[in-house]
Amino acid sequence: MAKKTKKHKTTKRKKHNSKWIKLFKLGLFAGSLLLVYLLFCLITLPDLDEAINRTRLPSTTIIAENGNEVQSFGTVYSEIIRAEELPQYVVDAIVYTEDRRFYGHFGFDIISFTRAMFANVFAGRFVQGGSTITQQVAKNLFLTNKKTINRKAQELLLAFWLEYKFSKEQILTLYLNRVYFGNGAYGIEAAAQKYFQKTSRDLNILEGAILAGMLKAPSRYNPIASKERALERASVVLGIMKDTNLLSEEDYNRALKMPLGKEKPAKVKDGAYFADFAYNEIIARIGEQEQDIYALTTLDQELQEKASKILQEELANAKDKNVTQGAVVVMDKQGAIKAMVGGVNYWQSQFNRATQAIRQPGSAFKLFVYMTAINQGMMPEDIIEDKPVKFGDWMPENDDHKVYGPVTLRQAFAKSLNLATINLARKIGTGAIISNAKKMGITTNLENDLSLALGTSGVKVIDLAAAYATILNGGLAVRPYTVEEIYSNDGFQLYQRLGSGPLRIFAEDKTILMKKLLREVMKTGTGRNANIGREVYGKTGTSQDHRDAWFVGFDDDLICAVWVGNDDDSPMKYVYGSGLPGKIWKKIMQ
Numbered sequence: 001m002a003k004k005t006k007k008h009k010t011t012k013r014k015k016h017n018s019k020w021i022k023l024f025k026l027g028l029f030a031g032s033l034l035l036v037y038l039l040f041c042l043i044t045l046p047d048l049d050e051a052i053n054r055t056r057l058p059s060t061t062i063i064a065e066n067g068n069e070v071q072s073f074g075t076v077y078s079e080i081i082r083a084e085e086l087p088q089y090v091v092d093a094i095v096y097t098e099d100r101r102f103y104g105h106f107g108f109d110i111i112s113f114t115r116a117m118f119a120n121v122f123a124g125r126f127v128q129g130g131s132t133i134t135q136q137v138a139k140n141l142f143l144t145n146k147k148t149i150n151r152k153a154q155e156l157l158l159a160f161w162l163e164y165k166f167s168k169e170q171i172l173t174l175y176l177n178r179v180y181f182g183n184g185a186y187g188i189e190a191a192a193q194k195y196f197q198k199t200s201r202d203l204n205i206l207e208g209a210i211l212a213g214m215l216k217a218p219s220r221y222n223p224i225a226s227k228e229r230a231l232e233r234a235s236v237v238l239g240i241m242k243d244t245n246l247l248s249e250e251d252y253n254r255a256l257k258m259p260l261g262k263e264k265p266a267k268v269k270d271g272a273y274f275a276d277f278a279y280n281e282i283i284a285r286i287g288e289q290e291q292d293i294y295a296l297t298t299l300d301q302e303l304q305e306k307a308s309k310i311l312q313e314e315l316a317n318a319k320d321k322n323v324t325q326g327a328v329v330v331m332d333k334q335g336a337i338k339a340m341v342g343g344v345n346y347w348q349s350q351f352n353r354a355t356q357a358i359r360q361p362g363s364a365f366k367l368f369v370y371m372t373a374i375n376q377g378m379m380p381e382d383i384i385e386d387k388p389v390k391f392g393d394w395m396p397e398n399d400d401h402k403v404y405g406p407v408t409l410r411q412a413f414a415k416s417l418n419l420a421t422i423n424l425a426r427k428i429g430t431g432a433i434i435s436n437a438k439k440m441g442i443t444t445n446l447e448n449d450l451s452l453a454l455g456t457s458g459v460k461v462i463d464l465a466a467a468y469a470t471i472l473n474g475g476l477a478v479r480p481y482t483v484e485e486i487y488s489n490d491g492f493q494l495y496q497r498l499g500s501g502p503l504r505i506f507a508e509d510k511t512i513l514m515k516k517l518l519r520e521v522m523k524t525g526t527g528r529n530a531n532i533g534r535e536v537y538g539k540t541g542t543s544q545d546h547r548d549a550w551f552v553g554f555d556d557d558l559i560c561a562v563w564v565g566n567d568d569d570s571p572m573k574y575v576y577g578s579g580l581p582g583k584i585w586k587k588i589m590q
Helices: 002-043 048-053 088-098 110-123 133-142 149-165 168-176 188-196 205-214 227-243 249-256 272-286 301-316 362-375 409-414 418-428 430-439 450-454 461-472 508-523 580-589
Strands: 060-063 069-073 293-297 325-332 337-341 383-386 405-408 483-488 493-496 537-542 548-554 558-565
Touching: 060 272, 069 272, 088 133, 088 168, 088 205, 088 227, 133 149, 133 168, 149 168, 188 205, 205 227, 205 249, 227 249, 272 293, 272 337, 272 483, 272 493, 301 325, 301 337, 301 580, 325 461, 325 580, 362 409, 362 418, 362 430, 362 450, 362 461, 362 508, 362 537, 362 548, 383 409, 383 418, 405 409, 409 418, 409 508, 418 430, 418 450, 430 450, 461 508, 461 537, 461 548, 461 558, 508 537, 537 580, 548 580, 558 580
Parallel strands: 060 293
Antiparallel strands: 060 069, 293 483, 325 337, 325 558, 383 405, 483 493, 537 548, 548 558
């Protein structure tokens, strides 16, 4: 019996040992898998040295002539600020709000992580984050925002590496200069300048608390979105500082009443089409840059915002006329663009109808016909025949289907007579008309036939504005531009517009005669409803089937070109240049 019992015990022990061996092998296998996974995460990490030293994408900031920002391209940061340069209360506000145990953990806070995990499980959704400042630096510098297991594992590995390689102050400096504070501001210095018009070195306690509070939800708690919400959140931050004995009760109460620096003016509204055009001009002037730059431009903020609003409102009121789009260019006599509206809504369509669309100008093109005639020696009172013409199957007519017989150039231009204009074009030659149109700024292809005289070849809004500017300038051609000066972020001038000298196309006395014709349009012709109480000059244009309608004109200082139509080239319902475009032009010029 004794031997049997011993054998039984031995068998039981073997089974017990076998069980532990299996568990050990399973653990070893699981550990091997984990090791392989961690190795995979390490192998697929970005080049750390390159990432930590890399230069971020340079930014280009477009500035209106009044100093306000139009738009920024690239990632906008400000100068590097070291953590030790900031007031201690600013650092404390951020650390104790975002990562209270920052100075005690090794890159991962198990307490915060566990608390956040339970909070999210009980809520059934993501309501709380447990990432440390070090983990956020790892994510911001090296990783994407994509929420995957691999990315979280890499984030943790990077956090450990950052804690090993850098001091806490260095990690905090990286964080403070990369974290997002809303409204396009990355880094605490950019945020301080954006919201309080001061360097982050001079922030008071309340301003520091506002910035610290914003980190939870930058778009919600920033002072521009809601000053009330920003202050409510700041009071929470100050409460945390009081509870952790960083502030006394007296300091807490005093901090709540501190004054705030004034936030930077908001960006120029509806300036995105202009900004795109200006950005392309910057690249053409100085090429791609590896540093932050800002460009001082010609944009008039008030004029830009009003022009955009007028176009939007007038098109909204004309929906029954089947007109959905429009474009406006306003420039001065030197070619400086003061306002540019490329469509009714940039965020729905970035296609710039002021600079990219090629549309038939209709009678607005007659400027080139009559200017060429005057340049060849004809006078406003010279007679031309308004009589029927036929070229193959083409039999043009006047808009009112009448024939007026002998008329002066002044009368023909003011009434926009098609038959007289075609007969004039045949006399002076379409080649000469095309040549002058090109000299005056038209960049598109023009068909060399008599229908050209009625504006059947497409042009750009910006080109037509430049062409009319030649008359205002007394025969000197202009080339539209937006950029006056370009500077690096440290103030070094990279470009200044000097101009190449005006190119004379026509003698000044010839353009004076042309101005008389344009003035007659406003006094007795198709443009008389667009008069604004001062001496102005202009011309209407309507293409076939009312697919395009224009009004282009100027006073003594500014040229304004207006186009309305549809992107799909569908006809509008009896929209003439003298109607809707003339109304828009009048309101803008007023």
